[in-house]
Amino acid sequence: MTILETRGLTYSYPDRTVAVQDVDIKIEKGKKIAFVGQNGSGKSTLFLLLNGTMKPEKGEVFFHGKPFKYDSKSLREIRKSVGIVFQNSDDQLFAPTVYQDVAFGPANLDYPREKLESCVNRALEQVGLSNFKDRPPHHLSGGQKKRVAIAGVMAMEPDVLILDEPLSNLDPVGADEIMDLLNEFNHYGSTIIISTHDVDLAYRWSDYVYLMSDSELIGEGTPEELFRQTELLKLAGLRSPSSLEVYHELERRGLAKGEQSPKTLPELVNALRPPELMWVDVPHGIKEGDTLNLGILYGEYSPNSPYEAVNAKVLHIHPEGKAIVELKRRSIKAGGILLYDTDSYSYPEILNIIEDGDITFVGAMGKKSKTLAEEDGIFLDVTSGVIDRSILTALCGKRCLILTGGGMVEHAFKRIREYVELSGIELNVGIFNTEEELPWLEVLEESAEVFRV
Ligand code: ADP
Ligand code: MG
Numbered sequence: 001m002t003i004l005e006t007r008g009l010t011y012s013y014p015d016r017t018v019a020v021q022d023v024d025i026k027i028e029k030g031k032k033i034a035f036v037g038q039n040g041s042g043k044s045t046l047f048l049l050l051n052g053t054m055k056p057e058k059g060e061v062f063f064h065g066k067p068f069k070y071d072s073k074s075l076r077e078i079r080k081s082v083g084i085v086f087q088n089s090d091d092q093l094f095a096p097t098v099y100q101d102v103a104f105g106p107a108n109l110d111y112p113r114e115k116l117e118s119c120v121n122r123a124l125e126q127v128g129l130s131n132f133k134d135r136p137p138h139h140l141s142g143g144q145k146k147r148v149a150i151a152g153v154m155a156m157e158p159d160v161l162i163l164d165e166p167l168s169n170l171d172p173v174g175a176d177e178i179m180d181l182l183n184e185f186n187h188y189g190s191t192i193i194i195s196t197h198d199v200d201l202a203y204r205w206s207d208y209v210y211l212m213s214d215s216e217l218i219g220e221g222t223p224e225e226l227f228r229q230t231e232l233l234k235l236a237g238l239r240s241p242s243s244l245e246v247y248h249e250l251e252r253r254g255l256a257k258g259e260q261s262p263k264t265l266p267e268l269v270n271a272l273r274p275p276e277l278m279w280v281d282v283p284h285g286i287k288e289g290d291t292l293n294l295g296i297l298y299g300e301y302s303p304n305s306p307y308e309a310v311n312a313k314v315l316h317i318h319p320e321g322k323a324i325v326e327l328k329r330r331s332i333k334a335g336g337i338l339l340y341d342t343d344s345y346s347y348p349e350i351l352n353i354i355e356d357g358d359i360t361f362v363g364a365m366g367k368k369s370k371t372l373a374e375e376d377g378i379f380l381d382v383t384s385g386v387i388d389r390s391i392l393t394a395l396c397g398k399r400c401l402i403l404t405g406g407g408m409v410e411h412a413f414k415r416i417r418e419y420v421e422l423s424g425i426e427l428n429v430g431i432f433n434t435e436e437e438l439p440w441l442e443v444l445e446e447s448a449e450v451f452r453v
Pocket of ligand 2: 040043044045087164165
């Protein structure tokens with residue numbers, strides 16, 4: 001059931017700052033709702049519109065399907081039903097004692113004395129401040145002040161409780177207390193709406209999230225739906241929730257099960273892949289604790305790198321020769337690309353490289369290099385798209401040789417280096433026989449493996 005709704009809600013301050021623009025929301029009764037957005041995105045202004053403190057310039061607000069009216073009697077009704085707790089408690093608390101502060105709202109509603117007392121006492125009890133009745137609010141801690149402010153609103157028994165940045169300036173213990181309180185009110189039926197720029201809080205706490213940016217609503221959904229959209233979050237100047245970031249990193253490395261949205265530590269732990277166990281036939285002479293190689297995975301079967309070895313640790317050997325093993329995958333480095341500078345060309349040298357360098361294919365770039373190879377009868381596997389084909393070959397763990405000259409060596413090396421930087425997959429690149437000055441080669445020398453022949 002929709003309890004609070006807005007259609008085309010728009011508000012500008014007298015100085016013409018547009019604070020809320022064309023906002024449509026539908027708040028379901030009994031839910032926990034978070035509005036997330038950077039400072040200045042329009043959350044506080046929207047909240048003031050939601051309880052009639054301010055009147056929209058355009059659009060309407062509906063409570064239980066009825067549009068807000070702005071005469072004083074209707075406004076009193078609205079403010080009783082939709083209570084708001086300001087970000088800064090000092091803006092809300094002004095009476096000399098805690099009791100008088102909490103009683104202010106219900107007293108304005110002309111509650112009879114007895115009802116007033118019971119409402120105030122119950123609200124103070126709910127927030128755990130019954131013993132603070134006679135204290136001046138401004139002597140309390142931040143968390144206690146916040147609880148007084150909440151009690152002041154709860155004393156009017158609202159259906160909807162709105163809290164603007166309820167945890168700002170609270171220490172962790174005070175913050176936990178406030179969130180516990182909100183969960184308790186929600187448990188007993190209150191609809192709770194908060195604003196925050198704390199994505200972790202919004203992600204783990206809320207049932208539904210609205211994302212605000214620059215006075216507009218730019219996204220909404222369950223926290224799982226909304227916080228999956230990293231681009232949208234970026235647009236709003238927010239980051240992903242930490243638990244999702246950790247999870248995605250684990251998933252990327254094949255350490256977590258896919259398609260999960262862990263919110264809590266236990267959910268995160270639960271998303272971890274269990275060790276994979278299987279029965280295998282063991283060769284003679286293998287003992288428990290030994291490692292077996294079960295083969296190599298390529299391409300799409302190898303999720304983590306182009307090339308993976310599947311190893312297994314032998315946990316238990318059954319008398320009939322079968323064993324239980326725990327699977328462990330190990331990424332293997334990709335293959336290599338050797339660039340041969342044909343500006344100083346030696347046929348025997350190239351033959352040596354092909355024979356001893358474990359070369360899977362030979363490619364040539366540039367007319368001169370192709371002609372040289374042809375004249376000497378060097379079989380060229382590739383003559384076009386050579387660099388891309390070489391990268392693909394190297395990704396499958398193989399080695400290839402590119403014959404090229406006339407400055408193309410540097411070009412090819414740069415293209416490969418760009419790929420390495422972009423993909424994060426390290427390829428081995430060797431430059432052979434070059435006479436060019438390549439200032440950048442030195443930097444990469446450590447990761448480059450020059451094939452020896
Ligand atoms: P948030 O609560 O998300 O930080 P606000 O609703 O406070 O956002 O602000 C929305 C926009 O309205 C901002 O551009 C802000 O500078 C402006 N604004 C807020 N209060 C006032 C005001 N009293 N007068 C003029 N502009 C204001
Ligand atoms: Mg604000």
